[in-house]
Amino acid sequence: RIVVPLATTKGNWGVLELYLSRDAAFSRHRKRVIHILAELAGTFLENITLYDRLKFLLEEREKRIRFLSILYQVGNAYRWTSELRKRFFLALRALTDPQKGLGLPEAYFFIRDEARGVLKGVMGVSWSGESPWGDQDWTVDEEYIRKIEGSPAFYDLRDVVPSGLPWGELEKGEVVHLPSQGSALPFMRKGVVYVVFPLMAGDNLVGALLVGKEGGFDSEEIHFLTMFSHQLALAVESARLQEVLKVTGKELKEAQERFLHSEKLAALGELAARVVHDLKNPLVAIGGFARRLHEKMAEDCPDKVYTGTILKEVEEAEKILSNVLGYARVPSLKKRFADINALLDDILFLHAEEMRDRNIVLVKKLDRSLPHISIDPAQMRQVFMNLVSNALQAIGKKGSIAVSTTRVERDGREYVKVEISDTGGGIPEEVLPNIFNPFFTTKSTGTGLGLSIAKRIVELHGGEIRVVNNPPVGATFVIYLPLGDEGESSNRSS
Missing domain, CATH: 3.30.450 (Beta-Lactamase)
Known part of the structure; x- marks a missing residue:
């Protein structure tokens, strides 16, 4: 029996154990051959072990490179x-x-x-x-x-x-x-x-x-997923902060616009008060004397038509002055919980006969499950009346008007959404940017204050009004009014 270690300079990789029959013996030559074989076997085992170790390290390296590549690629994509x-x-x-x-x-x-x-x-x-x-x-x-x-x-x-x-x-x-x-x-x-x-x-x-x-x-995957989570957390927080910044910037811009608008209104109010004061007395005098003259004239007098025209124009001038003064004043809201659908029903009922006479089809889709909301009914009635009247004027003699209400969520808050659409051909592109500006009108009559007043009333309610233009079909005015506390709204509506 002979035992030879399978050793190299890097260590011992095992042993080679040989047995001969009872009568045989290991000659010097045999022992020399056995030692050479043991050295070769040791070197072979060392190479195999080193190969396996190198293969493992290369696989781990490739795995880490892949992990880092994924982190780099997705991190780069986050910037898009x-x-x-x-x-x-x-x-x-x-x-x-x-x-x-x-x-x-x-x-x-x-x-x-x-x-x-x-x-x-x-x-x-x-x-x-x-x-x-x-x-x-x-x-x-x-x-x-x-x-x-x-x-x-x-x-x-x-x-x-x-x-x-x-x-x-x-x-x-x-x-x-x-x-x-x-x-x-x-x-x-x-x-x-x-x-x-x-x-x-x-x-x-x-x-x-x-x-x-x-x-x-395995531990490498846990380590990678931990790094991935850290990277994603920063991307999430960055996106949220950018959204906050965007909202804050929008609110700041809106606040600035409201401030400038209020400054404009203050100046307009002062000017309107002066103009109304300066014009009201002469108008009252003209109207009074024209009325007396009109009443004294015989019915068959050919000049009576002129005094009638004077009276009519004086009344129109007084109405314009009243509108200008009304726009300059900031209205105080008298809020109470009211049914927005009932308000729209009343306004549409007032125009029902006119729609029938002009062959205008009314498409009404009102969400009857809506809770009552806190509004000034008189002010909102003015808004809806203005929008429906504008829609009827835009259509002409034939077409359709669609009125709908629904409940929506925007930026984490709930709103009642009111849409009033017409098939009046839409709004000219050059007119669109100015439709909510005071005193802007394309009509031959009117002050151009209707939509501007409507916008201000909606915004005083904490809402928003916008227009969706769809030429040559028509236009849709969309109003968002905040629901407020749902439970309170529901209780008030019962």
Whole structure:
């Protein structure tokens, strides 16, 4: 029996153990051959071990390069858009696309909802077999996004998890491993390991990333997903801050416009008061004497038509002065809870006979489930009366008017949306920018204050009025009025 170590300068890789029959013996030559074979075997084993080690290191290096490449590509793509939805979409692709991303079978995003104290579901992807992403390059093209959103692999978590999730331990910035069974989330599957990564912007939790994979995640993947979450958290916070900045800038611009408008109104009010004062007395005198002269004239007097014209024009001048003075004053609202549909019904009833005579079709789609809202009914009646009258004037002798109400959400608030449309051919493009400006009119009669007054009344209610022009068909005026407290509105309406 002979035992020879399989050793090299780098270490011992094993032993070579040989046995001979009882009567045989190892000659010097045999021993020399055995030692040479042992050296060769040791070198061979060393090379194999080094090869395996090098292969492992190369694979790890390629894996890390791939991870870094994904981080770089998605980070670069974040710069293409400041829209939060599109940034989540890019991150979702980076995690689940097997060609351009990590290729995970499941990934879901949640965002923090401060008001409700939960993590609100945003979007997710769960796929097997063929990837939903295709071979499209990195893009935030809306058509491509809608295509993915329409695929069976896409989840709109606002519908799947409408109540949201408590953030619990995530606020501490810790990665949470979820149990494979007993989860309340409807999309989670048995046998899949799920891990939740907090999206931390500094010390603030802004959202969460939930990923799942059969067999779980190794340490390198956990490390990559942690870095990915940090990058995404910054992208989310950046998008939210840009949105806040955009809203703040818009509000600042609107405040500046309101200030300039109020300055203009103050100057106009002072001027109007002077003009009305200077013109009212002569008009009263002219009207009084013309009326007396008109009454004294015989019915068959040929000059009576002239005095009648004077009286009519004086009344029109007084009306114009009254409108100018009324616009210059800021109206005080007398709010109460009222039914917006009933208000529209009354106004449309007043014009019903005129519409029948002129063959104008009325299309009315009023949401009868709307709660009563806090408005000044008299002021809003003036707004709707003006818009319906304008629509009738635009149509001419034949056409249609559509009036609708519905409940909508804008920027986290609920509004009643009122639309008044006509088929009057639309508004000329050169006129459109000025339609809400005071004293601007394309009519042969009138002061051009109707739409300007309507705009001011709506804005005093905390609402908004806008026009959607659709030439040569017609135009639609859209009004948004805030619902306020839903419970209070509902109670007042009962």
